[in-house]
Amino acid sequence: MLSKGLFPNKDVRRLLKLYNNVYALDYASSLLAWDSETYMPVRAASERGLVQGSLDTMRKKLITSKEFKNQLLKVKTLAANGLKLTPQEKGVVRLLLRELRFYEALPERFLQEFNKTTSKAKINWRIAREKSDFKIFKPWLERIVRLSIKKAELLGYERNPYDALLDLYEEGLTTNDMEQVFKALRSVKLLLKKIVSKKGYAPNHELESKRYDVKALRVFNNELIKLLGFDFKTERIDESAHPFTEGIGLFDVRITTRYEGIDFKRAISSTIHEFGHALYDLQLDKRFLGTPLADGASLGFHESQSRLWENIIGRSFEFLKLLKPLMDKRLGFTKQYKIESLYQYFNIVKPSLIRVDADEVSYNLHIMLRFEIEKELINNNLKVSELPRVWNEKMQLYLGLKPKNHALGVLQDIHWSLGSIGYFPTYSLGNVLSVQIANKLSKELKPLSDLIANKDFKTIRQWLKNNIHCYGAMLEPKQLTRKLFKSLKPEEFLDYLKRKYFS
Numbered sequence: 001m002l003s004k005g006l007f008p009n010k011d012v013r014r015l016l017k018l019y020n021n022v023y024a025l026d027y028a029s030s031l032l033a034w035d036s037e038t039y040m041p042v043r044a045a046s047e048r049g050l051v052q053g054s055l056d057t058m059r060k061k062l063i064t065s066k067e068f069k070n071q072l073l074k075v076k077t078l079a080a081n082g083l084k085l086t087p088q089e090k091g092v093v094r095l096l097l098r099e100l101r102f103y104e105a106l107p108e109r110f111l112q113e114f115n116k117t118t119s120k121a122k123i124n125w126r127i128a129r130e131k132s133d134f135k136i137f138k139p140w141l142e143r144i145v146r147l148s149i150k151k152a153e154l155l156g157y158e159r160n161p162y163d164a165l166l167d168l169y170e171e172g173l174t175t176n177d178m179e180q181v182f183k184a185l186r187s188v189k190l191l192l193k194k195i196v197s198k199k200g201y202a203p204n205h206e207l208e209s210k211r212y213d214v215k216a217l218r219v220f221n222n223e224l225i226k227l228l229g230f231d232f233k234t235e236r237i238d239e240s241a242h243p244f245t246e247g248i249g250l251f252d253v254r255i256t257t258r259y260e261g262i263d264f265k266r267a268i269s270s271t272i273h274e275f276g277h278a279l280y281d282l283q284l285d286k287r288f289l290g291t292p293l294a295d296g297a298s299l300g301f302h303e304s305q306s307r308l309w310e311n312i313i314g315r316s317f318e319f320l321k322l323l324k325p326l327m328d329k330r331l332g333f334t335k336q337y338k339i340e341s342l343y344q345y346f347n348i349v350k351p352s353l354i355r356v357d358a359d360e361v362s363y364n365l366h367i368m369l370r371f372e373i374e375k376e377l378i379n380n381n382l383k384v385s386e387l388p389r390v391w392n393e394k395m396q397l398y399l400g401l402k403p404k405n406h407a408l409g410v411l412q413d414i415h416w417s418l419g420s421i422g423y424f425p426t427y428s429l430g431n432v433l434s435v436q437i438a439n440k441l442s443k444e445l446k447p448l449s450d451l452i453a454n455k456d457f458k459t460i461r462q463w464l465k466n467n468i469h470c471y472g473a474m475l476e477p478k479q480l481t482r483k484l485f486k487s488l489k490p491e492e493f494l495d496y497l498k499r500k501y502f503s
């Protein structure tokens with residue numbers, strides 16, 4: 001039942017009652033999406049696509065229906081005329097107005113064209129990547145860029161058309177915000193250079209080519225997430241080609257991982273990453289059930305949680321020391337390695353071509369490159385035909401590498417084929433936020449490394465719950481950032497890297 005304390009206003013309650021059906025549709029869509037990536041039989045794909053499309057249409061119809069819209073605008077008008085709303089009620093109104101604005105800005109014809117184009121583009125991107133042939137993907141990407149520019153025009157923006165697209169993934173984020181972030185992060189390039197020229201630097205570790213027993217690592221990973229606080233009564237872990245987290249409901253959060261049979265740190269790190277995402281969803285305020293507040297603040301904040309656990313906690317010396325006995329027990333072969341060597345293995349830094357394999361130092365350079373390209377594409381300063389050349393030039397400039405082929409370069413990510421232009425920057429935002437969060441937590445409680453060494457993950461979880469998770473989507477991401485740290489400070493991210501790799 002809806003909390004009277006959080007949502008006392010009767011008009012807001014009526015609005016939320018109407019919203020119940022949207023919540024149910026989202027719940028169903030989410031379960032279907034999880035199933036599509038895990039257990040769905042292959043031949044079900046196109047039928048599933050049709051059903052998913054219908055659910056999306058039903059959702060749009062509900063939100064733009066006369067009844068729903070009138071109720072929402074009624075509350076909006078009352079609030080504008082002095083009606084006091086609780087912060088939760090304000091959050092509800094803000095989020096629903098945002099949804100309504102989105103649906104009303106984009107005509108059905110446009111949405112259909114966008115979806116038709118991206119579903120074909122995805123197929124052609126796969127073929128293009130397999131053959132490493134940009135020409136196959138080029139006409140599709142040209143269409144997607146054209147449609148994305150149109151989308152930005154339809155959605156509206158103040159300064160830069162790219163702002164309209166960024167806002168879709170990170171409410172309120174602007175091109176200028178990201179330019180400031182990357183201005184600071186640019187010096188990672190020098191840091192990377194310094195790290196690889198350090199005495200005793202090793203670009204490889206023999207464990208990278210060590211094969212492992214998948215069953216044994218599966219057992220280990222389950223023990224690991226249990227240690228972190230994974231709750232098997234409300235969460236589950238499965239396997240999929242690309243690890244992901246699906247928060248289906250407040251009592252049903254699912255993660256996946258992947259076992260490649262070689263280089264075991266990959267399966268461990270990605271499991272911890274998804275654990276971080278899942279914890280966010282699981283620690284949302286349960287009183288938000290049935291409301292649009294039952295969600296994270298933004299993609300950037302979500303990624304801050306996964307990166308905090310994966311990198312700052314999961315790759316720390318204290319954490320690996322804690323895991324070593326368990327690792328030795330389950331994997332056996334790690335017994336031959338000292339903890340210092342394992343630490344090195346988990347923290348190999350080297351410039352690489354593929355974003356998803358990048359270490360925590362070079363990662364943001366991959367995002368910076370994509371951000372610069374997207375911005376120019378959407379501002380019509382760059383043609384899709386010039387992309388391969390520009391990609392390779394920037395790769396050379398930022399990472400000192402030249403892709404041997406387009407599969408290892410401009411064709412590596414799925415995002416553009418899905419029409420997700422504006423998504424990438426949230427990864428860097430997440431990295432920056434993760435360090436600011438770790439610093440604040442350390443300052444308010446005690447050093448994170450001490451908490452880790454004491455296996456005190458409960459205290460860490462609790463702090464994250466009280467300071468971030470409990471708000472759900474109630475505050476705009478920028479508001480939450482201000483509340484936590486006054487502002488975004490990419491310098492703290494740089495300091496973290498310097499401390500970790502130079503002391």
Ligand code: MG
Nearest residue numbers: 273277303306
């Ligand atoms: Mg993630």
